[in-house]
Amino acid sequence: MNPVDEILGPFARHGSAHFDEKDVTQLGHALQCAHQAEQAGASAAMITACLLHDVGHLINVDAGAAIDRGEDTEHEIRAQAYLAAWFDDDVLQPIRWHVDAKRYLTATDPIYFSTLSHGSVRSLEVQGGPFSKAEVAAFEAREHFQDAVQLRRWDETAKSPTAATPPLEHFRPYVEAALRSDKRPQA
Ligand SMILES: [Fe+2]
Structure with missing residues (x-):
């Protein structure tokens, strides 16, 4: 199977689902x-990361019920594990850290918290709440942390x-361009 068909498969199968956001x-x-991301002129890797950042919800059959139970589904970790077969860190790391980026932003940007949707405020609690000072410093030391913040x-x-x-x-051409070189379809 073409790798992009495989990667986008969960959207074809489950993309109409609503989880913690009921309006979209x-x-x-x-x-x-x-x-x-595209309109901001972001790289193919960032556009791909934005497109795929919540795929961890789509590949988890229990996601909707778990969110309703108030549990953290660790969808960013599921997504990284799923996508690691096809992409490098420029796609994987912004996705892996986009939940922590919310904890980072709520600790460092006083306006940001007021912009959060109801679903985001609810999930922030189960994800651990705003970062401490030490956690902020550790997060800023991560590679791709700024991409994770922008994605967030x-x-x-x-x-x-x-x-x-x-x-x-x-968005297919961006996903194809962002594939690891050994995973790109041969012309
Ligand atoms: Fe999201």
């Missing part, structure tokens, strides 16, 4: 996030019930 589907949320900002503004976006297929 998982596919709509992914497209809005990737569209913002686009994530938070990708929850509109009405935003127009290109379809999933529009």
Whole structure:
């Protein structure tokens, strides 16, 4: 199977699901996030990271029920494990740290907390709340931490019930360009 078909498969199968955001589907949320990255002139890796950042929800059959139970599904860790077969750290690390980026931003940006959606405030609690000073410093030492923070900002503004976006297929070339070199389809 073409690797991009395989990677995007969970969106075709489960993209119409709603989890912690009731106004937007998982596919709509992914497209809005990737569209913002594209419009900002981000790299193919970042656009891909934005598109795929919540795939950990889609590959977890218990995700919806677990969120309703108030549990942390560790979807960022599931996503990294799933995507590691195809991508390098420029895609994997912003996804791996996008939840911690929320904990980072709520500790360092006084305005950011007031912008969070209801679902984000609820999940912040089960994800551990704002970082301490030591956790902020440790986070800033991570490679790709700024990409994770940027992804997180686009994530938070990708929850509109009405935003127009290109379809999933529009983003296929970015996903293909972001593949690890040994995973790209041969021409
Ligand atoms: Fe998200």
